[in-house]
Amino acid sequence: MMWTNRKFKWGLIGCLSFLMIGMANAQDGWNWPSDPQMEAKARELNAAYTDYKRSEEFLKAKSGLHWLLVNVPELNESLYINGVDIYAGAAKAATDPKEQRIYQDSVMILYDLRNKLYENESRWIANKAFYAYNFYKGEKDKIGEATDAFARVIEVNGTLSYQLVPAYFDAVYRNYAYNKAYKPEELLAIYEKLNGILNEAEGAGNDVSNQKGIMEQLIVAMDIIDCDFIANILGPKMKADPDNMKLAQQVFQYSVQQKCTNSETFLFALEVIDNNDPTFSTSQVRGLRYMQNSEYAKAGELFEKALTLATTDDQRAEIHWDMAKVHANLGRKGQARTSAMKAAELSKDREKDAYSFIGGLYMSSSNDCRGGQSRVKDYSIFIAAYDAYARAGDSSGMSNAKSRFPSKEELFTEGFQVGETINTGCWIGQTVTLATRD
Numbered sequence: 379m380m381w382t383n384r385k386f387k388w389g390l391i392g393c394l395s396f397l398m399i400g401m402a403n404a405q406d407g408w409n410w411p412s413d414p415q416m417e418a419k420a421r422e423l424n425a426a427y428t429d430y431k432r433s434e435e436f437l438k439a440k441s442g443l444h445w446l447l448v449n450v451p452e453l454n455e456s457l458y459i460n461g462v463d464i465y466a467g468a469a470k471a472a473t474d475p476k477e478q479r480i481y482q483d484s485v486m487i488l489y490d491l492r493n494k495l496y497e498n499e500s501r502w503i504a505n506k507a508f509y510a511y512n513f514y515k516g517e518k519d520k521i522g523e524a525t526d527a528f529a530r531v532i533e534v535n536g537t538l539s540y541q542l543v544p545a546y547f548d549a550v551y552r553n554y555a556y557n558k559a560y561k562p563e564e565l566l567a568i569y570e571k572l573n574g575i576l577n578e579a580e581g582a583g584n585d586v587s588n589q590k591g592i593m594e595q596l597i598v599a600m601d602i603i604d605c606d607f608i609a610n611i612l613g614p615k616m617k618a619d620p621d622n623m624k625l626a627q628q629v630f631q632y633s634v635q636q637k638c639t640n641s642e643t644f645l646f647a648l649e650v651i652d653n654n655d656p657t658f659s660t661s662q663v664r665g666l667r668y669m670q671n672s673e674y675a676k677a678g679e680l681f682e683k684a685l686t687l688a689t690t691d692d693q694r695a696e697i698h699w700d701m702a703k704v705h706a707n708l709g710r711k712g713q714a715r716t717s718a719m720k721a722a723e724l725s726k727d728r729e730k731d732a733y734s735f736i737g738g739l740y741m742s743s744s745n746d747c748r749g750g751q752s753r754v755k756d757y758s759i760f761i762a763a764y765d766a767y768a769r770a771g772d773s774s775g776m777s778n779a780k781s782r783f784p785s786k787e788e789l790f791t792e793g794f795q796v797g798e799t800i801n802t803g804c805w806i807g808q809t810v811t812l813a814t815r816d
Contacts, residue, residue, distance in 0.1 A: 408454050420450050431460055436467030440481075451495070458492035461485075466509065482513040486523070504531050504539060511545045518556040524549040525559070532571075540579035543572045544592040551596045562602040563611055569597050570628065605638040613643035616650070626650035640670075652680075658687040665700060669707075678704045695725035702735060711739050711746075712805045730770045737766035737775050740806055744782075747804030754792050754812070757784040758800050762808040783815035 410417045427442030443461055446453055462485050469481035489506040493499050507527035514520035528546035531538050538546060550568055553559040560568070573593060576586045597603065612629050619625065629647035633639055645667055652660040665680030681704060685697045698721040705714035715736050722732035740763035748756045760782040767775035789795065794812055801809045 409452050411450060420446060420453060428460065431464055434467060436464050436471055439464045440468055455496050458488050461488045485509050500534050503534050504542060507531050508542060511549050515549060515552060521549060521553045521556060522559065525553050538575055540576055540584060540586055540589060543575055544589050547572055547593055547596050551600060554600060562607060565600060565602055603632050603636060605636055605641065608632050608636065608638055609641055609643045616647060620650055623654055656687060658684050658693055661687055662697065669704065674704050674707045691724045695721045695728050699728055706739065711743060715739055733766045733770035734772045734775055737763045737770065737772065740766060741779060743806060747806065752792060753788050754784045754794050755800060757782060758802045758810050759806055761810040761813060762802050762806055765810060780815055783813055785816050786814045789814060
């Protein structure tokens with residue numbers, strides 16, 4: 379704060395001249411004046427103003443307090459402790475906005491004077507920040523005093539009470555809205571620091587859901603985090619420091635929130651996290667991204683990794699289902715069927731999809747399995763496909779498969795009859811009951 383402003387503020391509580399008068403030896407923390415008349419007056423006013431304070435007559439209390447602050451500023455630290463309550467109470471009781479502002483500013487000045495005399499800032503700096511926020515949160519020119527006070531709390535004490543975290547971040551939000559006082563990355567750094575405080579409090583058993591909810595609302599209201607911000611601001615930082623797990627997790631979280639999961643920045647963050655602290659989800663999502671990019675071999679490696687990290691049958695079913703699609707895309711139809719069947723075994727919810735998928739594998743194997751010696755045998759794979767579709771309840775697939783069954787004439791020509799069984803051979807290797815399309 380500029381000296382001219384500070385000089386003006388000193389006048390707010392009565393041009394505190396701090397006249398240096400003789401003090402008696404301190405007794406029990408009280409420094410009464412050595413002059414008898416001054417001592418008598420100081421004792422009288424000290425008793426009077428504290429009585430007014432006890433009865434919450436703050437406007438009356440401030441007169442005696444003012445005299446003590448000007449004439450015996452080192453009388454006792456209680457002057458500054460009580461003084462805050464008195465001027466805060468006077469500000470609340472005042473009806474004139476100008477007077478209210480004088481009393482509010484006086485609260486701030488008392489904290490500064492107390493600091494000069496007693497050097498115990500850690501005891502009260504959080505209270506100062508709280509008052510600054512409540513006094514100045516709606517004012518463009520003074521909200522910065524509140525943010526500075528909160529920052530000072532963390533500087534002095536190393537942390538901030540989790541109950542005050544929303545107030546600090548709201549002050550930051552207002553300072554940004556009023557004055558554009560921060561760059562987006564600075565806002566994000568403050569947000570992450572305060573979120574860290576909430577996480578610590580939560581780890582200690584405190585319910586911080588309300589505080590976190592307010593924080594999330596404010597960061598969204600700032601409208602600074604979007605896909606461009608993630609890619610152009612956070613992305614380069616992460617690539618310059620690829621071992622920074624905290625930053626990678628931040629990018630991952632914001633990418634999911636902003637639906638930027640198709641970006642290279644998201645994939646890079648995912649790789650950092652999965653390489654350093656893999657979980658089922660990180661390995662699976664990473665595999666899915668490779669599959670989306672048609673990098674099936676890489677996807678398969680990640681799914682195998684995810685399978686080792688799975689802890690439930692539902693998770694294992696998901697991975698076997700993913701692996702079925704990888705195998706199919708790599709032309710490994712037998713392995714694709716095995717994975718699909720495994721998924722169905724682990725999760726009944728997968729059963730219909732699995733058998734419909736297997737029906738599709740059979741249907742697409744016409745060229746692979748055509749022997750050219752028996753049309754009935756070559757077409758028997760479509761009967762196997764029909765059976766798979768039937769288990770899936772896939773009427774469309776059943777209809778398509780049946781249209782490619784052998785005809786009655788083809789069965790007769792080759793000496794087969796409806797109802798006989800035949801093995802499809804090829805990789806399918808299913809024994810089916812012959813039927814015709816007509």
